[in-house]
Amino acid sequence: MAVVTSFDAAGLHESAPTANDADRRASGQSLERDPGMPTSTWRLRSDAWEYLRFAIKRLESGHETASILDADGEISRNLRALETLELYWAGFGQRYVAEIREALDNGEYSSALERIGRVVSRLRGTSIPADHRDDRLDEAERAELQDDSDPRPRFEVLLVDETTPADRDALRADILKLRSAADAFVYDYVIVPSADDAVAAVLTNPNILAVVIRPGFSDRSQQRLSRDMRETIDLAHVDSAGTTATSRSSLASVQRVLGLADTLNTLRPELDLYLVAGAHIEDLAGVLTRRFRRVFLREDQLELHLSLLRRVSHLYDTPFFTAIQEHARRPAGVFHALPISRGGSVVTSKWITDLVDFYGLNLLLAETSATSGGLDSLLAPVGAIKKSQELAARAFGAKHTFFVTNGTSTANKIVHQALVSPGDIVLVDRNCHKSHHHALMLTGARTAYLEAYPLNEFAFYGAVPLDRIKQLLLDYRAAGRLDEVRLVTLTNCTFDGIVYDPERVMAECLAIKPDLVFLWDEAWFAFAAFHPITRRRTAMAAAKHLEERLSSSAHATAYQEQRARLFDPETGEPAADDAWLAERLLPSPDARIRVYATQSTHKTLTALRQGSMIHVYDKDWYREAEEPFHEAYMTHTSTSPNYQILASLDLGRRQVELEGFELVQRQLDLATSIAQAIARHPLLRRTFRVLSGHDLIPAANRASARPMPHRDGFSTMWQAWEEDEFVVDPSRITVEISRTGVDGDTFKHEHLMDRYGIQVNKTSRNTVLFMTNIGTSRSSVGYLIEVLVKLAERFEEETQAREIDGERPAPAPMPPLPDFSAFAPDYASADGLPDGDLRTAFFRGQRRANIEHLSHAQLTERVAGGAKPVSAGFVTPYPPGFPVLVPGQLVTDEVLDFMAVLDTREIHGYDPLRGYRILRED
Ligand SMILES: Cc1ncc(COP(=O)(O)O)c(C=O)c1O
Structure with a gap:
């Protein structure tokens, strides 16, 4: 019997799988009431089949009576739920569930069990069902079993059309005929009749990688869907309505097809869309191809089949990983650096062969310093690495993607250096990762810290409210210094999981300064691009959506109307700040969309440690950024980048696609x-x-x-x-x-x-x-x-x-988190605006003669005496890795109080024996 672990109210127990138990507890809803709950369907479906197998087995063996089949029993509830769910998955389908129910009603428990066993085996990824009895199978079933045991990777293709059972059988027979031993993958069709069902299918079934639409589909679903699913379907249709409306075609049927294509594309842009039309294909092709990879006639079955397979082979393709594997297989002599290459210095060693024992020889065969022979150079890619980066750009929705082999710490420095010159003002979340502060110091930017809202009760920060960012931009505008502001850098999401709305932040900031550049630190957010809801808050998706919005005529009108409210028609002067803060600001249609995101792929997706990516969506890339970016990339990138990291980034991309x-x-x-x-x-x-x-x-x-x-x-x-x-x-x-x-x-x-x-x-x-x-x-x-x-x-x-007298001890009091105090006058801006010069303070602090070390007690005493000591360096508790002090910053009581109770073991830039590094007064 399969035993799975589930939670119950009294803790963890080992129990028979009870789909309802697990999911009712997990979702707070009953399986039956909520059969199409997309967030947990993957779990719900397999639990339901596992449960059926367990329960029917007990019935068959006489451990239970037929009363467990009652309509309000768990078995019936699971079967009803599966009748809905199976519509959205290939292979077995609703008819199969109905046949199981019929077998149970007729008392044919072994036959039902055998059918259930086949599903369970497929879901578990084992080919031969545990309860399999070959003598009971007819020919079609035997063929299906053989198909189940096909070891090739399998995906599913959604076909949207009203079909009859005969159509469906014919289609299945056709695919089996088209399948060839030479195909690298196999696929099955999921066939749904309506647009609603198509949305439900792509939301619940992640195996679907392509969609074939035929214009005969209906609009609404006939299934008993959960309220959540119905509402989600409506939201999905509404969300893409704007895109469809831009089409000039007046043909109602074309509009329906486009509408569905847009909805599916918004939900899962990685899906490949095909249209199969009956006639007038030449006319349709012109209107529709932007949405569809190809438009086919019904009789072009083979072409469609080949296109489906070819597309998946493109997703599967990992150019750099393949090149590394081929390189490892080639016999080669090494007359260059890297003795470890091909195991040279290891396999014959008397002392270090355990390296090979542990990591395997392939690691050493793959280690090479070659950049030719199928490999490529990260610094000037023209072959496999270039291709891999292009594929990553496709996957993450970027215009350009660059691999980084030294983590997002380096990725951030590259982007800052590419975009910022000495003296440029950068607005930056004070709680951003230390790499930004280091980059600001290196570039000589004037740093204007933005303060996130504190969560004093829990001793960490949230994120920076948009009002504060807007206010600071308005302050620079009022001071006549807006032209100096170049870049806004924010962490999305924060270490603690607070997620911004990047599209809104960028739109409103661009309304104040239309050429601002944005760097979103998505060190923790690479995964978000692969879920329909989280994707919208990634920098790349936000940039794309904003760009589309700015090009619409509705936006242009709204923009003009808002400008009329925000500027005095007589003087042309902007209205008071309050008005600018109260409105959701709209950027000019001509605003430049210039967006960069840095991601620690290794933190949330498959990649070796330090594998990171920089994604770019920059309208002015070629004119303004490409060359400076490459200079910055050269500055920070090793000339010996780790190939295994690069190969893992390539594979990580294949996986997410x-x-x-x-x-x-x-x-x-x-x-x-x-x-x-x-x-x-x-x-x-x-x-x-x-x-x-x-x-x-x-x-x-x-x-x-x-x-x-x-x-x-x-x-x-x-x-x-x-x-x-x-x-x-x-x-x-x-x-x-x-x-x-x-x-x-x-x-x-x-x-x-x-x-x-x-x-x-x-x-x-x-x-x-x-x-x-x-x-x-x-x-x-x-x-x-x-x-x-x-x-x-x-x-x-x-x-x-x-406990004393039944009282619980009170939790330890929390120290308030210190805001950024201020830059000392030597490094601060004279006009009272918050920007300061990290670099001058930092390099002063690098000279021993300019600094002194002070213990916590000494420093506290000085501050109490009215002195204003200035930090010579960064002091950064790690984690979370944002500095409590930066060079040039005034040390205050608040900072010292916070440091006194800090329980982080690793504090970069602070030596408990020598104390703080403080700039000497001149
Ligand atoms: C927000 C943020 N950005 C950047 C980094 C640096 O990333 P990496 O470890 O890939 O260098 C971190 C690391 O924790 C981080 O939390």
Whole structure:
């Protein structure tokens, strides 16, 4: 019997799979009431089949009676849910579920079990069902079984058209005929009759990689869909309505086809769309091809088949990884650097052959310093690396993508150096990663820090409210210095999962300064491009959408109307700042869309450590940026970049294009189930608290009322991610631990890691951040919950022992987080605006004669005496990795108080023995 781990209200237990239990608990909804819940369908579907197999097996073996088949029983509920769900998956379909039901009604339990077993085997990825009895199969079934055991990668193609059962059988027979042993992949059709069902299918079934639309489809679904699914379908149609309206074609049927194509493209742009039309294909082709890869006549089955396979082979293609493999297979002599290459210095060594034993010989065969022979140079790519980067640009929706082998720390420095000259003003979130501060110092930019809203209760920061960014830009405009402002840099999402609305931020800033450039640090957000809802808040998707918006005539009119309100018609002077802050500002249709994003691919997707990417969506790339970018890239890129990192970036890209949606959906869903398990378990609930959007985002910066939109379903999340200024990335779970009686650092090291081998990175004094990623499994989630229960029991015992008169000890008081104090007068701007000169202060501090070391106590005494000491360097607690002090910054009481209670072990730039580095007064 298959046993899966599930959570129950009393903790973790090993039990028979109960789809309803697991999902009702996880989603707060019953399976039947919500059969099409897209966020957890992957789990729901396989649980339902597993449960059926378990239950019918008991029935067949006489351990249960036929009463378990009652209409209100769990088996019937699962079957009803699967009748809806299976419409959206290839292979078995609704008819198959109906046949199982019929077999059960007729008491043919073994036959039902055999059918269920086949589905379970396919879902588990095993080819031969455990209950398989060959003698009972007819020819068609035997052919299907053989098909199931085909080891080739398999994908699904959605066909949207009203079809009869006979049509469908004919189609299936046709594909089997077209299939050839030489094909690298196999595919199956999912056939749905309506536009609504097409949307439901692409939202629930991540195996779908291509869609074939035939104009005969109907509009609305006849299925019993959940409310969440119905609302999501409506939102999807509305969301793409603007795009369709721009078409000049007046043909109603063409509009329907275009509308559906746009909706599907908005949801999953990686899907390949084909149109199969009956006639007038020549006329249609001109109107439709921008949306469709190709338009075919019905009889062009073979051409369509070849196109489908060819497209997937393009997604599968990994030019650099392939080149590395080929290089490793070639016999070669090395008369150059890198003794490790081809195992040279290792395999014959007396002392270090364990390197090969551990990593395998392939690693050494792949190590080379060659840039020819099929390989390529990262610094001047013309072959495999260039191609791989182009494919990555396609996958992430960028115009250009560059691989970086030294992490986003380097990627950030490259972008800053490419865009900023000494003296340019950069508006930057003070809590951004240290690499930005270093880059600002290197470029000689004048740094104007933006303050994020603090979350003092939890000892970390949120994000920078848009009002503050606008106000600062207006201040520079009022001072006549707006032309000096060059770049805005923000972290999206923050370490703690606060996500901006980049399109809104850019639009409103561009309304004040139309040539601003944006750098979005998406170190933690690479995964977001592969989910329909999170994608819209990535820099690349936002840039594209904004560009499309600016080109519409509706925008041009709205822009003119707003300008009339914001400028005095007589004098041409802008209205008071309040008016500019109160309106959602619209940029000029001529505003320049210049957007850069840096991503630590290795943090959230498949890539070796340090594998990062820079994505570019810059309208002025060729004129303004390409050459400076390449100079900056040369400055920071090693001439010996690690090929294994590059190959892993190539593979990571292949993965997200083929299965990114599935993996990200699972990542979000598993995080939600962790949050729910903590919220529902009595002991966990007493000990831990999962922070929601209501804790992490001020009410003024969110419109939606729900604390955890993702938990409520796809449509609630969709609306929150569309409307709210900030949202929380659901895959980050910040847990408040004050009631455990230990601080975050102790919890992380002594309890999670040392006792149970659970790794987390980020803590504050009273919180711990748990993250799911695309590699998280259901069993690892189960293990985490199990560990939390054990820890909670332990903490509760300890706390009870310490309790006096039944009172719990009060949590330790939190120090307020210090805002950026100010630059010292030597480095600050004379007009009172916040920009300062990091570089001059930094290089002064590099000369020993200019600095002194002061202990915490000495510095505290000086400040108490009225002195204003100035930091000579960066002081950065890691994690989270943003500086508490930067060169040229005044050291204040607040900074010292914060440092006094900081529990981070690693503080870059601060030596506890020697103290702080302070600039001597002249
Ligand atoms: C927001 C942010 N940006 C950049 C980085 C640096 O990324 P990498 O570790 O890839 O150098 C980090 C690392 O934690 C980060 O949190």
